[in-house]
Amino acid sequence: MVNYWGKIEKSKCKEIILNNFADRERKHFADYKRFTKNVEAEARRMRDRIDCLNRLREFQMREHELMQAQSVEPSETPVPDEKKKAFLEIIETIRKMVDSLQNINTLCNPINGEPHVNPGAHATDIDNLNSNREIIRNQVNAFRQLVADYNEEFSFQLSFLSQMDSILQGRILRSICLELQNVVDGGDSGRVKQYGEMAGLLLQQIDAFLFELDWNTRNPNVESEILPAEPPGDNNNTDI
Template identity: 50%
Template sequence: MGRDYWGQFLKDSEKVVRDTNDIIRKNYETIVENFGDETRRMIKRIDCLNKLIDMELQLKTESTESSIPDEKKKQFLEIMETVHRIVDSLQNINALCNPLIGEQPHVNPGAHESDISRLETDRENLRNQINCFRQTVVGSENVFAPQLTFLTQVESILQGRALRTICFELRNVIDGGDSESVKKYGGLAEAILQQMDGHICMLDWELKNDNGSYQLLPAEPEGDNNTTLF
């Protein structure tokens, strides 16, 4: 009796269909899971940026409510604006170097140059701004404890290996055209952003009062407005 080739063909075909459907299902589940993770990260990042914007607006409001300029508030506003620019640059680098599933990172020579240059400049400026603010609040460290803690955390990021690696090595990696290496730098940017998110959220939480409002910096004591009269 001859083999039932047609029956075997049907069985093999059914198996191929089942295996294919299984692969499609698993890939779909992976895509859905990755999309969910990316959505959660984006929501968290938007929340972080909104907090930064709220802080900047609050500082501007506090600064304009007084007829005498408050040097502490002015300096801290400048710091938060620089932090905002650093976050923006890191977001751009993360998005372009470590894109969504199925997309390739930008590896054209010169890509990200503006973000990297801006990141280098803002990194150095922020270090100087932090030093100036510390000098300005000498003698009032207890009053400005939350702000100083936040700046110490940010300074640790500025001096950390991850950010220095992005600033000093990413250009060469992009020019080399190695997509997988470029993705790793996108991952570094993502890790730094997560740290920034945490520090910004903690500062926001510490400064809020029971009624949900807060003052980013204490009001200047009478007779202490950081101006020189002569």
């Protein structure tokens, strides 16, 4: 006598095993795709970070070389132009701000997992960002007074600083400097991530402004249509 019931049961078990195997494979593939996507996103963010810092360093190096080349006699020790030196000091402060913003963007809005929200986390970057924000304000005011009679010669630098004003005086940077530490100490990881995203938006704006400044100084006789006078969006809205 043929045991049809046994055959049916074996067939069902086989089907269940195959279905479970297929489900596991689909889950593993989805996990792998998610992992690959996260790795690519983190790599892209690191490339953006390196590109922005490299742009700052290249600009500083080129300006230093130009100042040295302007020495009257090759044998003389070059005396840096006071106005150009003052602008390079501003660029150095911006580099420090960019470094702090990139740390906040990476650590407060990680690709994987949750940000650290234990009391005091990220305090160093927030403090550095806040102090450099005050330093650059004073530097910008001093530079504008220094070049008051040289507006045409320093038109690109002054235009860049006007663009940076939208960030320095905007609500987003002020919120990061004055509110983020309280949010971190409060343990709200969701809001901490939002501040990390805000830092990323500021980095995009700063990098775009630097790109335009670099283009203009390299091509002083070519009209630039790369960016509008004001950054896209409203830097005074945080939506938090």
